[in-house]
Amino acid sequence: MIELSDFDAITTPRQLLYYEIDMALQARLGRPTNVTAPRVFGRGIAHLTAGGVRNSTRPTDERADSEDKTSDIRAPIHRQFEELLLRAGPNTHARVGLPLDLINWGDLFVQHEASVAEDIARRKIPRAELLPAVIHSDFNDIAPAIRDRVTAAGISATEVAESLGGVGLLQIVESLPTRRVTNALRVSKHLHPRPHQKWKANDFIDVVQLPVPAVYCDVVFTEQQWVRALTREKDDKLDERFDTKLIFEPEQLVEVLVAASL
Template sequence: MLRVYLDQNKWIDLARAASGHPAGGRFSDALALARAGVASGTVSFPLDMYRYWETSKRGNDRSRNEVVDVMRELSQQHTMALPFGILDHEIDQALRSRFGRPAAPRQQQVFGIGMRHITEGRMSWPTFDLRALPDGGASLPNGVWTELGRVVAESIEEDLLRAGPATFRSVGFEHTASDHAQRFVDFENTVARTIVQNGLRGDGIELIIRATDLTDIRPAVVEALERIGLTYEQFVRISSIPELMVFMDDLPTRYVTNVMRSAKHRQKQQKWEPNDFIDILALPVAAVYCDIVVTEKQWAHRLRQGKVNQRYSTVLLNDTADLVQVLVNASMT
């Protein structure tokens, strides 16, 4: 199955095509081929947590639901795991290649169904309860009971995807109150000042980017090292700086993260923005584990510069209309 990841603006392109919006006309062929691929079971358009998050911020109910309609149709509730469990697997694999252990690296199923897959079962809701029926549901055939449960679960999944700012406010959450994106920008601006103050270029920028990232993922590395009987201090002591940098590059999603970060830090005329936070979180998993990624022009360019497409055999596109030729080519292989 060909897995295609669309960032938020690309979903909007297809939603405009589906709703007959004038700006969607040039994407109608891409939508038609996407629908055909999904119907045949040969193409999957998985959603991640960040598609739920970005969609939920749209205050206009009509436009949000137009996007959700296309998301539900093409994704068929296929979803992608969060980066954290994937990172645990990647760290275990990297340690095993160096030390021969752990013997059984932690596994992570990247693709699955629904929000419960995204949250690894941490999100749950009541199962369909037939005890309210007069006979406790005894008169219902097992197949009907199962189907009712499936319909209820699917309805909850749909409600989660359609929820907008008003729904979140009603349960005490305000999107604008989240400061994670701004804290990310503040951190990257601190890194940028360090680069300038120390006159870093080329390999120097690569070094500081990977060093700060190793600090960021240190808790996950510490936990993984404990599983093979090493402390973080021992790991750092027996590893040269080049070896630590290679270790970071051996973690596929962090390799992509740092390609994106270092590329932006080299382009000083482009300032860090809060929207970059979601891109830095979302794109690495997609770029490593999906077959096709359609994202904005700056990131597609930077990922190609970092040879991410070659390293992970990923097709990188920045124009949703270009899906037409890619899907046609895929159908002929």
């Protein structure tokens, strides 16, 4: 992946979620008054982790985001340190005293989606109403992030309740671009009866990481099941909404690369 990307990286889903919530609150409540868009694409582990991990051998780059940074971490010494940081695993982290997050998020994700499926089956939710049901469950997942951004914007709980209410809050979740993709991916599994859903722990990585490139990249190469999930609705094809070309066959990737080189 290092050779393929040459250290080009996408920011964390959390950074973009906060930005999208801020934009939604501004559109509905007029605050926060100033919303700064995060830099989606950058270079190196510092950008990949939103500043959580840095290459301490390289001075902080204080140039404006708009300035050229193509020379970043291309010097051999910086490249080697950066690669060591990216390759570091739990054992390395433990040796240098970094806290380890040993929670098995994939298994927890499968358990969560199984419980959502049970609720959908119990309530006998029809196919046409699956998306609203999944969005409702998603609200519970991102409620802490919404509370954080409401507080940061200086908006009171009373104002949220009076101006938005429960329906308005769900509409905010539905309007967030990356969450719209997240929930389309989730709905694609819930379209099938529970015995045939076959949620896997690895699905957690796709559902967390795929929404950002699906919204902000020009081309995304992913699994066929996810391409179908994002292009299933005739009246709301998400690849068209976000102007992103979604492909799943190697031949398509070759065609895209050839076209880009012309």
